[in-house]
Amino acid sequence: MPALSSWLPFEWIAATRFLREGxxxxxLIIVAVGVGVAVIVFMSALLSGLQGNLVKRTLSSQxxxxxxxxxxxARPQQDDAGAVIQRxxxxxxxxxxxxxxxxxxxxxxxxxxVSPVASGPAFAVRNEANKAISLYGIVPExxxxxxxxxxxIVAGELRVNAGEAVIGIELARELGAGLGxxxxxxxxxxxxxxxxxxxxxxxxxxxxxxxxxxxxLRSAQNLLDxxxxxxxxxxxxxxxxxxxxxxxxxxxxxxxxxxxxxxxNSQFFTALNSQRMSSxxxxxxxxxxxxFGIASVLVVSVVQRAKEIGIxxxxxxxxxxxxxxxxxxxxxxxxLGSLLGSALALxxxxxxxxxxxxxxxxxxxxxxxxxxxxxxxxxxASLVGVIAALLPARRAARLDPVVAIRG
Amino acid sequence: xxxxxxxxxLRKSYLxxxxxxxILHGIDLSLQSGEFAALxxxxxxxxxxxxxxxxxxxxxxxxxxxxxxxxxxxLPEAAITRLRGQHIGFVFQQHLLIxxxxxxxxxxxxxxxERGRPDPQMRQRAAELLAAVGLSDRADYxxxxxxxxQQQRVAIARALAMRxxxxxxxxxTGNLDTQTADSxxxxxxxxxxxxxxxxxxxxxDPRLAARCDRIIELVDGxxxxxxxNHPA
Numbered sequence: 001m002p003a004l005s006s007w008l009p010f011e012w013i014a015a016t017r018f019l020r021e022g023x024x025x026x027x028l029i030i031v032a033v034g035v036g037v038a039v040i041v042f043m044s045a046l047l048s049g050l051q052g053n054l055v056k057r058t059l060s061s062q063x064x065x066x067x068x069x070x071x072x073x074a075r076p077q078q079d080d081a082g083a084v085i086q087r088x089x090x091x092x093x094x095x096x097x098x099x100x101x102x103x104x105x106x107x108x109x110x111x112x113x114v115s116p117v118a119s120g121p122a123f124a125v126r127n128e129a130n131k132a133i134s135l136y137g138i139v140p141e142x143x144x145x146x147x148x149x150x151x152x153i154v155a156g157e158l159r160v161n162a163g164e165a166v167i168g169i170e171l172a173r174e175l176g177a178g179l180g181x182x183x184x185x186x187x188x189x190x191x192x193x194x195x196x197x198x199x200x201x202x203x204x205x206x207x208x209x210x211x212x213x214x215x216x217l218r219s220a221q222n223l224l225d226x227x228x229x230x231x232x233x234x235x236x237x238x239x240x241x242x243x244x245x246x247x248x249x250x251x252x253x254x255x256x257x258x259x260x261x262x263x264x265n266s267q268f269f270t271a272l273n274s275q276r277m278s279s280x281x282x283x284x285x286x287x288x289x290x291x292f293g294i295a296s297v298l299v300v301s302v303v304q305r306a307k308e309i310g311i312x313x314x315x316x317x318x319x320x321x322x323x324x325x326x327x328x329x330x331x332x333x334x335x336l337g338s339l340l341g342s343a344l345a346l347x348x349x350x351x352x353x354x355x356x357x358x359x360x361x362x363x364x365x366x367x368x369x370x371x372x373x374x375x376x377x378x379x380x381a382s383l384v385g386v387i388a389a390l391l392p393a394r395r396a397a398r399l400d401p402v403v404a405i406r407g
Numbered sequence: 408x409x410x411x412x413x414x415x416x417l418r419k420s421y422l423x424x425x426x427x428x429x430i431l432h433g434i435d436l437s438l439q440s441g442e443f444a445a446l447x448x449x450x451x452x453x454x455x456x457x458x459x460x461x462x463x464x465x466x467x468x469x470x471x472x473x474x475x476x477x478x479x480x481x482l483p484e485a486a487i488t489r490l491r492g493q494h495i496g497f498v499f500q501q502h503l504l505i506x507x508x509x510x511x512x513x514x515x516x517x518x519x520x521e522r523g524r525p526d527p528q529m530r531q532r533a534a535e536l537l538a539a540v541g542l543s544d545r546a547d548y549x550x551x552x553x554x555x556x557q558q559q560r561v562a563i564a565r566a567l568a569m570r571x572x573x574x575x576x577x578x579x580t581g582n583l584d585t586q587t588a589d590s591x592x593x594x595x596x597x598x599x600x601x602x603x604x605x606x607x608x609x610x611x612d613p614r615l616a617a618r619c620d621r622i623i624e625l626v627d628g629x630x631x632x633x634x635x636n637h638p639a
Contacts, residue, residue, distance in 0.1 A: 010519045014507075021507035311503040314464060315517045315565075316492015318485060401464045405499065406455075 011321055014312075015328035022301060026333070029297045033337025033381060036290040038344035040283050041369070041377055045349060047279050049367030051272055055240075058265055061208045063115070063146045063234035064243045067101075067250065068257040069093045092120045094229020095256060102233060110246055113145030113236040118220040120231060124167075124213060125184045126175045133171065133213045135185065137220020137230075146236040149201060149214070155179055156199035160216040166199035168209030185213070187223040195219070290337070290381070291388040294330050298392035302326065302399075309396050310404025319397040326393030327386050334385025338378040345369060410476065411572045411605045412438040412461060417470035419456055430456045431628045433470065438573065441603040443596065445616040445636075448625035454609050455577070457625065461607065462575050463491040475572045492521055496566030498595075500578040503562065506551035510542060510561045513550050517568045529568075536564035540594060556587035563594060567604065576608040580615065592618065 008016075019026045072091070095101065098116060105114045118137035123130055140158055144150045149166075150158045156179045158166055165183060177183060177197055186192045195215060203209055221227055237243055243260035251258040262269045302309070309322060346369055356364045414436040420429040430453045438444060448454050459465040460472060463479065466487075472479050474494050479487065496517075504513045512519075514533035519525055537546050540560040545553060550561065559579065566574050576595065580588035592615055599606055608619060616622050617638060624632035 008524070010523055010525075013519075013525070017507040307501075307503060308505050311497075311499070311505070312516070312520065313488070314462065314491065314497050315520055316488055316569075317520045318488050321520065402459050405464075405503065 011324040011328055014325045015332060018301070018305065018325070019329055019332060025297055025301070029293055029333055030337045030340060032293045033290050033333060033385075034340030034344055036286045036293075037338045037341025037377055037381055038348065039341075040286055041342055041345035041373060042348045043279055043282065044373060044377075045345065045367055045369050046352070047275065048373075049365055051275070053365035054268075054272070057204060058268060059147075059240070059261060060152065061147060061203045061205060061212070062261050062264065064237045064240050064261050065235040065247045065250065066259045067095065067233040067235070067254065068231070068259065069095050070255060070257055092224055092226065092231055094226050094231065095233060098230050098233060101254065105233065105235065105250075110237055110239070110242060111235050112238050113142060115139065115142040115146040115234040115236075116217065116230040117143070117232050117234055118217055118224055118226050118230050120220070120224040120226075121188060122213075122223060123186045124171065124175060125186060126177055126181070129175045131171060131174055132211070133185070134211045135187075135220055135223060136212060136214045137217040137224070138214055139217050143214075143234070146234045149203075152201040152203050153199050154202045156197070158201075158214075159198050160214055160219075162216060162219060163193075163195055164198045164216070165195035166201060166214040167197055168212055169200050169202050170206055170209035171211070171213065172197070172200055174210060183213075185215075185223060187225070189225050191223045191225065193219060193223055287380070287384055290334075291384050294333055294385050294388035295392060297333075298326060298330060298389050299395070301329070302392045302396045305396075306399060306404045309399050310401040313399070313401040314405065322399075323393045323397040326396050327389045330385035330387075330389025330393070331382045332385070334381040334383070334388075335378060337385075338381035341381070342369070342374045342377060409440040410437055411440050411442075411474070412436070412607075413471075413473040414461070415471045415473075417457075417460060417467050417472060419453075419460060419465070420468045429468075429628065431460075431467075434628075434630060436623065436630065436633075438605060438607060440572070440605055441599070442621060443599045443606050443619050444608070444621040444623060445619035446607060446609045446623050446625060447611060447613070447616050450611070452625045453628040454625055458575055458577055458607075458609055461573075462495055462497060463487050492517060493569055494572045496569065496571035496574040498559070498562050498566045498574060498576040498579045500581040504550035504553075504558055504565075506549060509547050509549055510553060510557075511537060511546040513561055514564045514568055516565060521569065532568065533564070536567055537561070539567075539598070540564045555583055556591065559583065559587075559591050560594065563591070563598070567598065567602075571604070573605045573607060576606060578610055579608065580610075580612070588615075 102114050102116055105111055116139065120135055122133055122135040124133045138160065140160055144158070154169060160166060167183070172178060175183065179197055179200065181197050183195050183197055184192060185195060203212070221229065237246060240261070244262040247258040247260035247263065250256070312322065349367060349369055352367065353363050358364060414434050417431060417434040418429060419431040420427050434457065446454055460467050467480070474490060477490065479490065482490065505516065508516070511533050514536050515525065515529050518529035518532065522529065534543070534546065537543055540563055542557060542560050545557060550558065553561065579595065580591050583591060595606060595608070596618065598604055608615070610616055617636065619638070620636060622632070622634055622636050623630060
């Protein structure tokens with residue numbers, strides 16, 4: 001038996017001694033907590049890996065929020081009943097005063113990047129091939145902060161000086177073009193430009209790979225007849241899940257149309273949310289059963305130690321001290337259990353990485369055990385332990401020493 | 408000589424169902440510092456109840472109880488706990504050591520509880536006390552690994568740790584064989600003679616009572632005899 005460390009308070013000494021004395025009981029409950037924590041940690045890591053991967057794929061070619069000009073609506077001159085108002089076809093228009101708007105957006109703390117874009121439909125022509133494309137005029141240093149296009153480049157580079165274009169691998173295949181080849185772009189208004197392909201990208205999405213063509217902002221403005229203007233402003237947010245709230249606020253403030261990625265992908269987002277909700281529910285119930293486990297072990301321990309508690313009280317131990325001894329036991333069990341659980345979860349994750357792989361041996365999706373998750377779980381489990389110990393500890397503190405010693 | 412304990416018209420009654428039963432009917436008693444007194448009486452006489460009141464483990468229904476001159480009837484629970492820890496040492500029949508701790512640590516326990524953290528001084532004090540009860544060589548044994556007599560010696564050392572004004576011993580030799588009981592009793596007697604510690608010993612063994620300086624007899628919740636005794 002090691003000597004009492006001089007820096008440990010009495011409550012800690014007693015709590016650890018009691019736990020150590022209860023060997024099998026203590027070990028069993030720590031393992032039980034560990035299993036619960038392992039499931040929570042493993043599930044959280046798996047889910048955040050899966051969702052992160054899904055969100056990343058979804059957002060690979062989308063901004064968190066896109067600001068667009070208001071739709072043009074045909075209004076009847078007079079209130080003439082019976083007149084059929086036909087929805088008007090939308091022209092490509094610029095956002096009013098976009099330079100001023102951009103400066104204002106950049107000053108908002110929620111927004112991490114602002115990227116003006118001039119985009120519109122056009123045709124890519126090369127020899128006999130003629131493909132409908134979406135032309136994106138971008139300022140690369142801003143654009144890559146919103147959409148990490150530079151990480152999707154598979155050949156050449158992301159460079160859009162005058163006369164240069166970056167196209168998707170699918171379009172390149174369909175046009176039979178490669179790096180260095182020329183490409184003619186015809187806009188619907190008759191404007192035309194000849195561009196050199198300097199980069200190829202793969203966004204992981206066949207449609208985008210076959211449609212998107214990135215050029216310099218000025219080239220696109222010229223082609224799309226948007227001189228000095230932009231058709232939309234793309235935003236990246238610090239918290240991407242706040243996109244819808246911010247979009248609604250911006251729409252109200254600017255009078256523009258603001259589309260968040262949440263709204264654009266509402267079904268996907270609903271699926272993500274319900275997945276997260278069900279996993280929260282599972283986590284909650286695991287935590288609850290862990291808490292009940294700790295509480296029941298401590299209740300038994302209080303009954304078993306009634307005499308010891310009585311004699312401690314007779315010796316002048318205050319009720320608060322007894323209370324803390326048992327709260328600490330709950331906390332320590334929670335903490336040790338969570339460490340064991342994290343180790344178990346790490347083991348499961350390693351197995352998962354080895355077993356759940358793509359045909360080429362790479363992992364299905366990246367899944368990690370972030371240290372923050374381990375720390376949060378450890379803190380959470382300790383807290384759950386202390387809370388679970390509340391009732392037994394109160395019982396212990398309120399034991400009548402007379403009854404406890406006689407019993 | 409200082410008065411260690413004074414009871415004035417101490418009453419204790421319990422509610423059993425609708426009926427209130429009085430166990431102690433107005434006890435008056437005074438103990439002076441250095442006394443070595445026996446409290447005897449048949450079972451059911453109220454000995455244990457009285458001992459619990461004197462030990463501040465229970466509160467009287469009425470009357471006043473003074474420990475070393477401080478009245479206790481109006482003190483809150485926390486103050487009672489403190490007073491108990493500082494002024495009263497307990498020796499119980501069933502030893503009641505904390506088995507998760509060593510003999511030395513058990514002796515240190517009242518000091519540890521009082522001061523909150525271990526320090527070398529309390530270790531020193533506990534070692535001295537263990538030596539006084541003849542158990543220096545068992546200091547680092549876990550309490551549960553000691554024999555009954557050894558456990559009772561540790562309990563006595565523990566009761567003395569705070570230099571209490573009064574040590575209450577409830578059938579201190581009840582669970583021990585005659586020879587061990589004898590040596591435990593001699594130990595209590597020696598401590599009383601050497602340090603002047605005040606003892607109140609509850610016993611139903613007339614041979615032990617006969618070795619005390621004063622014999623107080625409790626029958627049906629009343630003190631029926633209180634006489635000086637001169638042990639042979």
